[in-house]
């Protein structure tokens with residue numbers, strides 16, 4: 226035994242690997258990243274090489290389990306890694322776990338951080354899905370976000386990904402965009418959305434801007450210098466986005482995710498369903514059922530943690546603390562299928578009949594407005610309004626949950642399912 230097993234002993238079939246390096250920190254980002262400068266690249270950076278040694282150590286120390294169905298290499302900017310570095314990582318993953326037939330292997334890539342040769346090398350190494358951090362097709366917006374790429378690089382990246390898919394090398398790819406940005410007018414967003422659709426991504430992730438503490442945007446907000454749309458305008462834009470994408474054939478299967486048929490992200494579903502995943506790397510959080518194990522967020526603390534736990538023999542390592550049940554509830558409600566009413570009643574420690582009564586008392590108004598439903602054994606937010614106005618519904622749901630914290634303690638194994 227080395228790095229700890231989840232106490233539930235349900236061994237995950239998914240793996241997340243974190244590569245924390247970026248060229249610069251974007252103005253809205255609070256992820257555990259290490260900015261290396263605009264010319265950073267895995268072939269030149271000693272920091273990246275040293276970190277990869279730690280990550281290989283982490284991989285070797287993490288217990289082997291059944292073959293993996295999904296691997297997700299995220300960050301940060303993993304496309305800063307050279308092809309050789311990526312090959313070595315995936316080879317280590319295969320040695321440790323093996324990959325199940327048809328496994329989904331996703332690599333996050335940022336425009337401007339890779340060329341066609343590096344993309345082809347990544348695909349040859351086993352990557353079959355790419356998540357492209359586009360964010361916007363407008364150069365002024367990209368500059369205002371603090372991104373290091375521009376529209377021309379994004380268009381070039383989309384073209385390479387489309388070609389790779391047409392040639393059968395790439396199974397699927399996703400384009401990330403951010404909406405409801407400071408000063409963004411409706412027509413500017415519609416132009417970006419039209420530009421995105423013209424690139425024919427099989428999957429789109431569209432994130433509503435959240436101003437996180439400690440970011441450049443948070444500081445601008447504190448000075449009153451962040452011109453954000455109000456809640457109603459932001460929700461209207463998201464509802465319009467839902468209809469536009471539905472007309473183009475995309476299913477809205479999770480609050481921030483749209484996919485053409487057969488292109489839903491399999492790895493992300495492990496987060497929403499509580500199916501469990503391993504995670505290796507700085508700040509990475511592994512999950513099994515209701516348990517979570519977060520690795521430290523600084524390089525020094527991560528190296529120390531690896532020395533302490535990965536070298537230990539016997540024992541179960543550090544505890545896997547259970548997240549609050551309300552966290553699992555919120556995560557489960559993000560996807561179209563919602564959460565099981567039976568799970569919710571057990572987590573709350575009440576009978577199904579009592580739960581029905583509580584939901585009537587707390588959410589009936591939202592149900593009449595078509596935002597939420599509880600039927601067929603599931604509690605669900607109903608797209609588009611339920612997804613786009615989810616904050617209001619979830620606020621009421623959490624206010625109902627709070628008065629009885631003692632009953633959260635046992636916790637359910639998982640919200641069991643949005644498949």
Ligand code: SF4
Nearest residue numbers: 247250251254300301
């Ligand atoms: S590229 Fe992504 S991970 Fe890196 S700083 Fe920007 S938002 Fe954060």
